[in-house]
Amino acid sequence: HFRLEMLAASHTNWGSMRRNIHILVLCSALLLNLCSVASDQLKVNLKSSQRNSKVVELTEENFDAEVGRGPYFVEVYADWCSRCRQVAPTWEELARELEGEIFVGKIDGPKQKALLSRLGVQGYPSFFLFKDGKTWEYSSSRSLNNLAAFAREGYKKAEAMPFYKAPNSMIGRVFGMITGVPRLIEKEYRELHEDHGYSNLTLIGIMLLIPVVGGIVLICAIDIVSTRQGSPVAQHRPAHAAPGRPHVE
Numbered sequence: 001h002f003r004l005e006m007l008a009a010s011h012t013n014w015g016s017m018r019r020n021i022h023i024l025v026l027c028s029a030l031l032l033n034l035c036s037v038a039s040d041q042l043k044v045n046l047k048s049s050q051r052n053s054k055v056v057e058l059t060e061e062n063f064d065a066e067v068g069r070g071p072y073f074v075e076v077y078a079d080w081c082s083r084c085r086q087v088a089p090t091w092e093e094l095a096r097e098l099e100g101e102i103f104v105g106k107i108d109g110p111k112q113k114a115l116l117s118r119l120g121v122q123g124y125p126s127f128f129l130f131k132d133g134k135t136w137e138y139s140s141s142r143s144l145n146n147l148a149a150f151a152r153e154g155y156k157k158a159e160a161m162p163f164y165k166a167p168n169s170m171i172g173r174v175f176g177m178i179t180g181v182p183r184l185i186e187k188e189y190r191e192l193h194e195d196h197g198y199s200n201l202t203l204i205g206i207m208l209l210i211p212v213v214g215g216i217v218l219i220c221a222i223d224i225v226s227t228r229q230g231s232p233v234a235q236h237r238p239a240h241a242a243p244g245r246p247h248v249e
Helices: 002-052 063-067 082-097 115-119 146-151 170-179 181-195 202-229 231-236
Strands: 056-058 071-075 102-108 128-131 134-138
Touching: 002 082, 002 128, 056 063, 063 102, 063 170, 071 115, 071 170, 082 146, 115 170
Parallel strands: 056 102, 071 102
Antiparallel strands: 071 128, 128 134
């Protein structure tokens, strides 16, 4: 009787355990489904907010063109930076506040390393105002009122970067063009190699031919110009000069 009672008890416990396991599995599946739905909704909301955002994403490709449009207030940020995430809502609000007056942009620092070099960024977040070929760095309070006040009039009380360091000055733009050459070469290489199927050997041949062809064109141009101008002796000789008398001994 004792053994029968033990078997019945163990059977009852096993049945109860199976029911608990089934309930746990169902709850886990339900929780995962809710998390998936919430994640999808969050992505939709994020995409929608990005489409409605007034903040312009600046990259190495569009930086000079965008900054040349007018005054620009820019934040340099990183996704892993907690302080950048804290200021993000304020930055979006600032873009709406300054709409029609000053452009508001942002630069993903880790992805845009060439711009980091041009700006001399030392940490995240960093803020810069670009206007009339000059650059001011902002390092005060990150409240909406203070940011807007600096962008509108407050920068006049601050000292601008030296012109040779300002990325939107003439020197800064030339430096940007130089630093952008490797990126341009890489872009053209990827397009020719991956999109058009050119082999590496063919591309090397093209790279070697470019300076040769350029040199030939330059020599031909110099030759044409010198031929049209004529020699200096012919230019200075009188048009109706009498022939010289032959020398007779």
